[in-house]
Amino acid sequence: MTPLRVRVWRGGAQGAFREYEVPRHESQTVLDVVTHIQRALDPSLAYRYACRVGMCGSCAMTVNGAPRWTCRTHVDKVVKNDRLEVAPLKNLPVIRDLVTDMREFFDKWARAKGQFKGAATRKDDFARISPAGERRKLADASIECIGCGVCYAACDVVAWTAGYLGPAALNRAWTLVNDERDAQQAARLRTVAGDAGCHSCHTHMSCTERCPKQLSPTAGIAGLKRAVAAAALKGEL
Amino acid sequence: MSVRGETRLWIAQRASAAVLALCVIVHLVTIVYAVRGGLSGAEILARTRGNAAWLAFYTLFVLAITVHAPIGLRAVLGEWLGWRGRSRDLALLAFAMLLAVMGMRAVFTVFA
Secondary structure (H helix, E strand, O other): OOOEEEEEEEEOOOEEEEEEEEOOOOOOEHHHHHHHHHHHHOOOOOOOOOOOOOOOOOOEEEEOOEEEEOOOOEHHHHOEOOEEEEEOOOOOOEEEOOEEOOHHHHHHHHHOOOOOOEOOOOOOOOOOOOOOOHHHHHHHHHOOOOOOOHHHHHOHHHHHOOOOOOHHHHHHHHHHHOOOOEOOHHHHHHHHOOOOOHHHOOOOOHHHHHOOOOOOHHHHHHHHHHHHHHHHHOOOO | OOHHHHHHHHHHHHHHHHHHHHHHHHHHHHHHHHOOOOOOHHHHHHHHOOOHHHHHHHHHHHHHHHHHHHHHHHHHHHHHHOOOOHHHHHHHHHHHHHHHHHHHHHHHHHHO
16 A cells, blocks of 8 residues: 655644654554654654544544544545645644644633533432433434534634533533433523624534534534523523 | 624524515515516506505515624624624614615605
8 A cells, every 4th residue: 555645743833744654554543653653753743542442532643734533544445645734723722743732622612601500419319301302402412422522623713712612512512401400500601692603603513524524513502592691582691 | 882782683684584585585476566567766666666565575674684694794704704892882883874875865765
C-alpha cells in the first residue's frame, strides 16, 4: 500500500503543519497514524487519547478539515489522495500540537447547570421512572454524550459568540430537563435561555452532522427553546 | 439585556415569522393576480384606495416586519460585527421605528 503523507499541526496557536510519511495498514485509524508518528518518528508530538474504543471522548481532532473522534475514524474513510491533515479541534485554545485546553468547554457544562441535583433524602423511596415514559425517552436520546468536544468544534455560533454555551452543554441541560428527579429545573431554564444559551442556536445542525455518537444536540436545543418559551409564558422564567 | 427580555424577543420573532409567512403568501398571490394583463399604478390604487381590508392587511404586514427584522439583525450585528450591548439595542429600536414610519407611510399613501 502507498504510504500516507500526513500533515500534522505543530506548535500552539502560532505554529505550522509538519509533514510525515506513515506506513499504511489495513483497518488503520487516524489515532493509529498519530500514535505511529509519536512513537516512531517524532516523540515530541503532543496528543491526547485514553480508551481507544470510542468511550472516553479524549482523542477528538480536526481531520482533513472536520472534527472527528480519531480512535474510531478509519483512514480509508477520510483519506484523500493518500494525504491526511490532522489539526487540533477548532473553537478551543491550543496548548501544544494536537492538544487543546478543554477547560472552557467543561466550564460551560457547569454553567448550563449540567449537574444533577435531587431533592430526595435517604429516607425517601427510590424514584420510579418508567423506561417508556415520554421524558425518560427524551433523556435517553441525548444521554450517551461522551464529552469529546466534536460538536463544540463544529459549531459556527461558538466561533461567533464567545459566551455561547455550545451544543454539548445544552444537550446535557436538555437531558436533565427531562430528569423527573432533578430539583433545579427553573434555575436551569434561566441559565440556558437567552443569547448565551439556546436562543442563539441557528439550527445549522453541524453538531448533529458531526456527533460521533449520532446524538442530535440540535433537537435538544429545540426542546430547550420550547421549554423556555413555555416557562416564560407562564411567568416562571 | 436580561434572559427574560431575550426570551421575549425570541418569542416575538417566532410569532412575527408566523404572521409574515401568511402575509408574504397573500402578498405574492396578489402580485401574480394583479399583473394579469399588465400592471399600472392606477389599477393598484383602485384596489387599495378606501379599502379597509387592505389597510388592515398591510398594517399587520408592516408591524410584523417592524418586530421581525430588527431582532434578526440583532443576531447578525452581534455575531458578525461583535456589536452587542445597549448601544446595539437602542440603534435597533431606532431602526424598528424607521421601518414602522416608512411602512405605515406607504400603507396610508395607497389607502388615502
